[in-house]
Amino acid sequence: MNDLPVVVIGAGPIGLAAAAELRERQLTPLVFERGLRAGPAVAEWNHVRLFSRWSEVIAPAARRLLDQTGWQAPDDDAYPTGRQWATDYLVPLGAALGDAVQYGAEVIGVARRGRDRVVDAGRDTEPLSVHIRRADGSEERVFAQAVIDASGTWGTPNPLGGEGLRAPGERAAAAAIAYRVPDLADPAVRAQYAGKHIVIAGSGHSALSAIVALADLEQEAPGTRITWLLRRGDVASKFGGGEADQLPARGALGLEAKKAVDEGLLNVVTGFRTAAVEPAEQGRVALIADSGQRIDDVDRVVVLTGFRPELSFLSEIRLGLDAVLQAPTELAPLIDPNVHSCGTVYPHGVNELSHPEPGFYLAGMKSYGRAPTFLAMTGYEQVRSIAAAIAGDHESAARVELVLPETGVCGGAGLFDDPDADAAEGGCCGPPEAELVTLTASDGSR
Structure with a gap:
């Protein structure tokens, strides 16, 4: 299966970062995006200014790829709006990835070739089968050695009803x-x-x-x-x-x-x-x-009651999800919103993001299930680790390379009149220091 592509679901910030990481590893990324441009979900909240600086929302591998195209990088210390994040970064990144990104292509199902979720035989030898619906209504299958689902949660907001379901009359209204x-x-x-x-x-x-x-x-x-x-x-x-x-x-x-x-x-x-x-x-x-x-x-x-992951098209994949958060089982205790804020979430990688289904990963906001504390920088580290594991570099996959200020993201524009005012003051925590955290690899090595 090594000659097959790695399918990435979603051309948002994390999905495109995953594609850039895979390309650096000499793997073949294939990104399917049901929207007609890069970052379609970000474009829907284009009027909102991020709490994070540009330096914190540009993936390292994506920056290296864009630098080869003559891309003009934004001011690292400025705070982008959603519109700027999409227009000045995600759209150029999608263009730099070229034919690796296919728009108007909705993933409607993922399975193991020739097998439903009940069949044990061949789950580690047969490729994953990704079912695609094109904008013209046609459908097809694409085989992949691995799948990274970075489709996010934007399309599935939580309802008004207090039980987690739409209240009677909510749809009609x-x-x-x-x-x-x-x-x-x-x-x-x-x-x-x-x-x-x-x-x-x-x-x-x-x-x-x-x-x-x-x-x-x-x-x-x-x-x-x-x-x-x-x-x-x-x-x-x-x-x-x-x-x-x-x-x-x-x-x-x-x-x-x-x-x-x-x-x-x-x-x-x-x-x-x-x-x-x-x-x-x-x-x-x-x-x-x-x-x-x-x-x-x-x-x-x-x-505005939060979001949840869309899992229906993954019904034939063997997922290991926490019963409460709907996040990967090993990740859930690290991101429990009752315990953690965005800055106290422990850096994590492929080990915490793996499932019983070989070669399948949830990444980005979708990996957090119903937890609301996700940071883009965390997602970039997730896909770096996943790409390393798919490429067979287990040492790198187990080595967390995320560098964060003390509280995750220290400062931001928010409601300040001058978006750059906090940057000029240096934020609340001073310069971050690198911290190397080693996680145990799935094969028992370190």
């Missing part, structure tokens, strides 16, 4: 519900929210971003009012560490959201677990909680 932070700089989007009663559901950083953006709109557009729904009762803990936060951008975001709450710009409802969505007059909806509590006359609902 789709016209009133958004599962992304709205881009209020778009006049058409702004018109959907101005002067309306808006409910924000969620407690993470996306929810805080929506609070800040919509609170500004409330002050500018008469009649706009905001209700913030929290499933739990503790509001104070949702704003982060403020000025003491080791991620200044995250701290600034929390402080701005807290200011909006303190100034009465939104009504906070705690302990609200949505059990049903009911239609109301003029396209409005009502939200009903398990407790019987109601939120009436809602024009727009912004659901």
Whole structure:
């Protein structure tokens, strides 16, 4: 099978980084992307500025490949928006990889050639079979020596319903519900929210971003009012560490959201677990909680309750997933959001990302299952280790080469007026020092 390509699912930041790593290892990458350009998911949140500097969101192997093309690298200390990340890095990287990236090609299934998941024989000798649907509707099979699924979780946001399922009526109310932070700089989007009663559901950083953006709109557009729904009762803990936060951008975001709450710009409802969505007059909806509590006359609902991996097309692959996080079994305890933030996640590689199915790997955000603490730099190290293992360089695969500041990513633009202000101050942690961590290889060597 060594002459077969390594199939990568998804042409996002991690998928393209995987292709660059594989090419450096003299392997043949073949990237399938159902979108029509590189980084289609990133392009959907193009109005959001990253917390990470350019230096932290460009994969090392990708930079080396791009440097050969005359690419003009962005300022390492600047903070890109999603649009800039896609336009100035991902699209050129996709172009540099050439025919290795195929767009309009959706992976609809992965299996072992001639075998379903029940058959034991041949799982280590037969190639993986990747089923593709092209943009014209045609379907085909491609055989691969290994598959790296870096398709992410952007396409599968968590629902409004408090049980992890869509609440009754949630599908029918789709016209009133958004599962992304709205881009209020778009006049058409702004018109959907101005002067309306808006409910924000969620407690993470996306929810805080929506609070800040919509609170500004409330002050500018008469009649706009905001209700913030929290499933739990503790509001104070949702704003982060403020000025003491080791991620200044995250701290600034929390402080701005807290200011909006303190100034009465939104009504906070705690302990609200949505059990049903009911239609109301003029396209409005009502939200009903398990407790019987109601939120009436809602024009727009912004659901920001996280994401989950899409696993249905992997039904014939033998996955080893944690029962709670839906992340690889060995990785799950290292990324449990009840224990870790992005900066305390232990560097990991192919050993933690392997499954009972030989040659199959989840990488990037998808490898984190339902955990929300993923960093691009972590994904770049994941695919470096995986590519080394596929190439037979087990020593390199077991050697974690990730260099991070103390808290993962120390600083960021967030809500600062000057995106480069924190960079000028040198961040909160000073220059990072390299730390070499050795993991035990699957063959028992070190």
